[in-house]
Amino acid sequence: MSPRDPSTRGPVPVGTMPDGSPILEARLEGDGLGVAILSLGAVLRRLDFQGRPMVLGRDDPHDYVARTPQCGAIVGRFANRIAGGRFSLDGTAYQLPRNEAGRAHLHGGAEGFSRRNWTFTEVGPRSVTLAYRAEDGEEGYPGALGVACTYAITGPGTLRITLTATTDKPTVVNLTNHSYFNLTLPPDGVPASTIDDHVIAIAAESYLPVDEGLIPTGEVAPVAGTRFDLRRPTRIGTHAFDHAFVVGRETIAEPRPVARVTAAGSDVTLTVLATAPAVQLYDGAQLARAGLGYAARSALCLEPEAYPDAPNHPGFPSAVLCPGETYRQIIAYRFTTETAR
Template structure:
């Protein structure tokens, strides 16, 4: 395990980089956003990352970060909990609350709890009222390497009822260059969530059959000319153990990534807007296990509430292999 300063945040806080390695995997983690800065398999890069902290601070594409306190979108930044209404900042076009707001978890510098050659645990305290959220939230993120698996364990506790939805936000490009439109994607989901013009789910849970959202068999990302920033329904609620959420194949590198997770939903973003974020359009894609977007405002969606005495727990695995 190598541990060294990577740069400084605007407030002067030092951002540290932790490098892990085991077998065919190499992993670089930054304390800023508890993010995956670099991920290699068989010596080749598999995710997008910036070369310096200034670019991470400038480009709001959440590359490799843990998004929260509520990842994805909340309509109008409003929700109600136990009869009380809350207003969160609308940091996306002034219309939606995205990835926890202006000081969401992706923009915070996490503390290192422990680290060795194959794992690191980081923690972050989000105080009551931060970004408008109720309750003080203590969150832990552990990255560990085991064989060809990167295992990500996210846990959190609160001292008052709150909402939480954490998501890992790496941009994958298994070939290490070019775009991902030729990558073959499989998502074992029979349903997805249609969205409105603000990318907020309409509340409907739609069948993928006969649509551009049917990825139940391997399909090239760019095969249908569809833009993707949608949530796929894997189950009604969080599972106790990870199960397959998606598979991705790089045509040039002949590499396969299986994403396994406990989460009920999977956000698939094709990276179509990355041209304005420091990378090329479709330079990478995101596969983000999570609770459904806007779930606090949709009674029919999966639970997003966390109460004192409960522990939020998400486990996601990135499993690599050669085709």
């Protein structure tokens, strides 16, 4: 991360939204991590471990307004896809924007949480909390939703993200962080290679098959005997991935390890821990389309979340949130080096 006056406290302006409101940035340091977070999209703009970048991040914060494919953002109200942008809840049908090729609703819509300016509510040297209120009807969803996101350095090489939400009407909620990881990034953070030589393990005995539009078919299929069997460390190679892996049937209270990533040419291991019942592995195949100088497959995403298209599959774990309940999801990124494993 670029230097900053050590006497600077609190979020500082780094750009402006189209409406003129400031985009603020806060930074956290400690336990081998350097972290930068934007108010825009609650974006994890920088995540450095032992001085080395681990995620894609843009120097120009205005790139996050319209150009980046949710790099580092908190996505919602419903992460991943909803078929046709349609679902029914308590007998009422809802139509959401079909912002993916006119056929599906993706990551909360074209103006989802990733492109909203959040508010910093708490700021400390090792943790920050941001909040956003989505009004009833925003992007077609029912209910006013109050969302909070806390980023906290909680131990050596560990960044913990806690996501909570409450609503005044029954609604659907599925939040996640959408960081793009590459463990071999050079100091400037611009990928020099693809993630083909990354090695991944995901603790999942099942996955969700998808149709040609990447919408789950409703089947929960065993990974055994398929290319989706990543229970043992597996080189990604040229395999295409944009699939949800099933790591549980419900959200649990405390995060457990769900994925582990290493890479040829790096001594760093990334362990992803989460409370959600699924984790989406995306290979970054569409990164080149953003026009930001990234090559296809130059970074990967691991997105802990509810099952994609859950509102349209009664057999999937429910993603419905009702008044009086609190949605809660915890994600942790833990980095270690070869000597510390």
